Amino acid sequence: MGDRDHPDYKILVVDDEPDLERLVRQRMRRHIRKGKYGFEFAGNGVEALEVLREKKDIDIVLSDINMPKMDGLTLLQQIPEVNSDLRSVIVSAYGDMENIRTAMNRGAFDFVTKPIDFTDLEVTIERTLRHLDEWRAALASRDKLVAIQNELDVATKIQQSILPDTFPHVDGCEVYGCMHAARNVGGDFFDVINLNAGRIGLAVADVSDKGVPAALFMMSSRTLLKGAAIGVEDPSTVLREVNDLLNETNDAAMFVTVFYGVYDPSTRVLTFSNGGHNPPLVVHPDGSSEELELTGGLALGAIPGFEYGQASVRLSPGDLVIFFTDGVTEAIDVSNEEFGLESVQDLFREPPTPTAREAAEMILRAVKDFAGEAPQFDDLTCMTLRVADE
Amino acid sequence: MNVQVEHHDKVLVARVEGRVDSSNSQDFERQLQGAIGEDVNAVVIDLGQLAYISSAGLRVVLLVAKTLGQRNVSISLCALSDPVQSVFEISGFNRIIQIYDTQADALAAAG
Structure with missing residues (x-):
C-alpha cells in the first residue's frame, strides 16, 4: 500500500476550470489520505505534456476536451510520444458523441460526462487501473520470456566459447x-x-x-x-x-x-x-x-x-x-x-x-x-x- | 511414450512403451514418479516395448533409482531390447541398476 507522498496510482487531471482541483481534492480526500490515489493538475494540453515529461509515473490522464492552447483531442494524440504506459479517460459534455468517438479512436480508454458524477468517476478510474495492472503484468511476463530466450542464447555462446x-x-x-x-x-x-x-x-x-x-x-x-x-x-x-x-x-x-x-x-x-x-x-x-x-x-x-x-x-x-x-x-x-x-x-x-x-x-x-x-x-x-x- | 502400471502385491511393474528422449523425458519422469505410491516394496521397470532411450531418459531412470534407494525400495529393469541394452552397457548404468532378461525373472527376484 502507498502513502500520501507515495500513492499507489497517480492521476493527472487536465481542465481549464480552476475550481476542479479543489473539488477533486475534496471528493477524493479519503483515497488521497490512504495513499491510494495521488493527483496532479494541468490547465491545458501543453501544461499536461510538461507534467508528463517531468513525472514519468502518471497512470491515468483525465482530460477535458475544450481547453485553450491545446485541446484534449490533440493531447490524446501526443501522449504516446511522452508516455506509453498510461491510460487516458476523457471528460466530455453529455451526449457529445462526435467528440467521444474521436477521443476513443485516438486511444482514450474510457470517458465520463459532465457534470462529473464522482461515484461514476471512481468506478471508471478503478476499471482503468485494473486494466492497466493486467496490461503491465502481461508486458512483464513477455519481458521474462525474452529474458529466458536471451539466457538460452548466452548459454549457447558460452558453450561455443569454451x-x-x-x-x-x-x-x-x-x-x-x-x-x-x-x-x-x-x-x-x-x-x-x-x-x-x-x-x-x-x-x-x-x-x-x-x-x-x-x-x-x-x-x-x-x-x-x-x-x-x-x-x-x-x-x-x-x-x-x-x-x-x-x-x-x-x-x-x-x-x-x-x-x-x-x-x-x-x-x-x-x-x-x-x-x-x-x-x-x-x-x-x-x-x-x-x-x-x-x-x-x-x-x-x-x-x-x-x-x-x-x-x-x-x-x-x-x-x-x-x-x-x-x-x-x-x-x-x-x-x-x-x-x-x-x-x-x-x-x-x-x-x-x-x-x-x-x-x-x-x-x-x-x-x-x-x-x-x-x-x-x-x-x-x-x-x-x-x-x-x- | 507411454507408461502402464500394474501391481503384483507390493511390487509395482511399470511398462514403458515408445521412445524416451529430451522432448518427453519430463513427462516420463512425472508418469513414473506419479505411479510409485507409498506402499511399494519394489519397482520393476519393463522396457520390453521401449524402442529408444536417450541420455535424458537415462537421467530419469537414475533419478527414480536414487529416490527409491533413499526409501529402501529396490528397483530393477527387465526385457531390454538390444539397442536399449547397449545404451545401458555403454553408459555403465547396468553396473548400478539390476537388469533381468524377463519380467518373470525380475518379479521372482523382487518378490
Whole structure:
C-alpha cells in the first residue's frame, strides 16, 4: 500500500476550470489520505505534456476536451510520444458523441460526462487501473520470456566459447574438433589439453538432457576435467576425481558421459578411460576400423566413489581416431532411421585416411546430408586424432 | 511414450512403451514418479516395448533409482531390447541398476 507522498496510482487531471482541483481534492480526500490515489493538475494540453515529461509515473490522464492552447483531442494524440504506459479517460459534455468517438479512436480508454458524477468517476478510474495492472503484468511476463530466450542464447555462446578453436601443432600427429549445437542448448563438449612431455589430453563429453541446467553442468564438468587432467597422470584417476566432485552437489541426478584419453606422440600410445561414453572409432590406413574397448566405466555424476578402469592402445602411422557424441550416430532422417556407426565407418573404407580436419568435417557433413529436413535434436560433436604417416 | 502400471502385491511393474528422449523425458519422469505410491516394496521397470532411450531418459531412470534407494525400495529393469541394452552397457548404468532378461525373472527376484 502507498502513502500520501507515495500513492499507489497517480492521476493527472487536465481542465481549464480552476475550481476542479479543489473539488477533486475534496471528493477524493479519503483515497488521497490512504495513499491510494495521488493527483496532479494541468490547465491545458501543453501544461499536461510538461507534467508528463517531468513525472514519468502518471497512470491515468483525465482530460477535458475544450481547453485553450491545446485541446484534449490533440493531447490524446501526443501522449504516446511522452508516455506509453498510461491510460487516458476523457471528460466530455453529455451526449457529445462526435467528440467521444474521436477521443476513443485516438486511444482514450474510457470517458465520463459532465457534470462529473464522482461515484461514476471512481468506478471508471478503478476499471482503468485494473486494466492497466493486467496490461503491465502481461508486458512483464513477455519481458521474462525474452529474458529466458536471451539466457538460452548466452548459454549457447558460452558453450561455443569454451570449445578449443586452435589445436596443438605436435610432431607426429594432428588433432581437430568441432561441434554443431542443436537449437536447444545442449551439453556436448570436447577439449584438447596440452600436458607435459608433449603429451595431449583428449576429452569428449555429453551431458544428459538439454537447456541451461545442462549447459551449466557441462561448464563445471569441463572445468573440473581440465583441472584434474593437468594435475593427475592416469585417465582413470582423472575420471574418478571428477566423478566424486560432480557427485558432491547433484540433486538433479544429471550426469555426463566422458571419454578421456592421453596420447603420447613419441610412443604412439593412447591411454584412456571411458566414463560411459560412446567408444571412439579407430580407422586404419587400409580402411578397416574398430571401436576402442569400454573400460568398465560409468557416466560421471551418477554415483560417488566409483572406480574407473583404464586401457591402452598403440596406434600405427596413418591411424585415425574418431571421438564423437551420440548426436552423430543417433542422428535421424525424416523416416526416423538412425545414421549409425556403420555409416561413419563407411566414410573411411577407401584408403588413405584423410587429415584430422577433413575427417571431422566429412562426418558432420555426412550426418547433415543424411538428416536432410529432419530436425537436429542433439549436439553433433566430432574430434579427431590422426597419427602422421611414416 | 507411454507408461502402464500394474501391481503384483507390493511390487509395482511399470511398462514403458515408445521412445524416451529430451522432448518427453519430463513427462516420463512425472508418469513414473506419479505411479510409485507409498506402499511399494519394489519397482520393476519393463522396457520390453521401449524402442529408444536417450541420455535424458537415462537421467530419469537414475533419478527414480536414487529416490527409491533413499526409501529402501529396490528397483530393477527387465526385457531390454538390444539397442536399449547397449545404451545401458555403454553408459555403465547396468553396473548400478539390476537388469533381468524377463519380467518373470525380475518379479521372482523382487518378490
